[in-house]
Amino acid sequence: MDSITHLDGKAAIVTGATGGIGAVIARALAEAGAAVTVVGRRSEAGEAVVKDLPRASFVAADLTDRDSHRRVVDTTIDRFGRLDILVNNAAAHTSGPAIQGTEEDFDRIVALNYKAAFFLTQAALPALIASGAGRIVNISSIGTIKTFWGAAIYNSSKAALDNLTRTWALEHGADGVRVNAVNPGIVIDGPMSAPVQAFLDIERDVLPTIPARRLATAADVAAVVTFLAGPGADYLNGVIVPLDGGLTA
Template identity: 40%
Template sequence: MSGRLRNKTALVTGSTSNIGQAIAEAFAAEGAHVVVSGRNAERGAQVVAGIRAAGGRADFLAADLDGSPEASRDLAARARQTLGGRIDILVNNAGVYPAPGTAATDEKTFDHVYAVNVKAPFFLTAAIAPEMAAAGGGAIINLGSWIARLAVPVGALYSSTKGAMETLTRAWAAEFGPQGVRVNAVSPGVVLPPSPPGTEPHPGEVMMKGTPAGRVGTPDAVARAVVWLAGDEASFVHGTVVDVDGGRTGVAVVAA
């Protein structure tokens, strides 16, 4: 790696597995001091141990981002202290994905998904962005989803929360950009960890047939895009949603 994030500090929510873990590992490999955050302390410790074994800097902070302002503010305060008084980069990655049909979605599920996927990053950004601005600037990267713009028959609740995050990305870019805080988003397509040889094909692979990539993506592909948005190379990028989806949303899919 090139050390593009050397001397930077970063908080990555939901980073004990999958895309969040890949982002935390990529940040650390580029020189950042990373706070790995999530609910599972055992997985968090494993991610931190792996980063440190590779020569990176990381610490784990347990957090249950339930949508309450208090939970978000508490994580922001603890992360700032752990990172030596400042947070240069925030990645709002944590989310939940129950995907019942609309008629089968009860109010409790609705409220929970919006609390975790929208309210928690909203209040976390509110707690961090002003201090970023006061310290001279920073970068915030939100995680969207391809199904926010290309609908599928199930998952209306989840996709609506990701649509909200993409809208917030543009609104926050307008609000905080003039203060030196860049806000952008990455919209992953069908992304799966590498499967062991002989594993049955995942149902998500069908969705990628006929796309330019012709296959599902991996967490590393998303992480590389997030690293770019977090670094100085993207200093002129504000309010943008970067599609990392193998061409699924932007290119006509050919039946295969």
């Protein structure tokens, strides 16, 4: 095991982990040695993720329900004895011009992408501080740095999450907690790539703008999350990582 990413003896929560990027992140953290709480709404999918992991449990939760936050944290501590890592990955998306955005869409996206991350982190912080080396990794979006058409509500909710990343880093750095964000570009095997690909020609419109000439993968995201969760990233705090193949270079 690489010493800069080994997570033996650590316990993690990964939200939105019943599939897509979240499930890949959960597996990567488990492979690095962490016990993992997989959080999501879909019980059957969540149980399928944890059954192949050495130390993992599934907690069914709708994170837009404030009562779920303490339950997720308490269940993790009850099962694994501690909490060291929180990955705020759960998110909602919509696509279309801002002028067509509805209040229903706005409330749904902000409730999960921003409000739920805020209050779940608030519930988790005492345990992360007690860990002595707590890690929070927020999964944001390259759309907060280089915006794109049709994602005004989503991108602005993730921009709020970027600001929380920096604020929590400032407030809790002295407590030993490190808070960083990963801002992926379009993730080819991520569930939120479909709306983007529906109105963009990837080959024509997107790939020529990316120096790496490919889209991100869930494995790319998981690799950066695992690094940020490990001891090798101890002096990284309040950093927004543009995982975009050079798009914003």
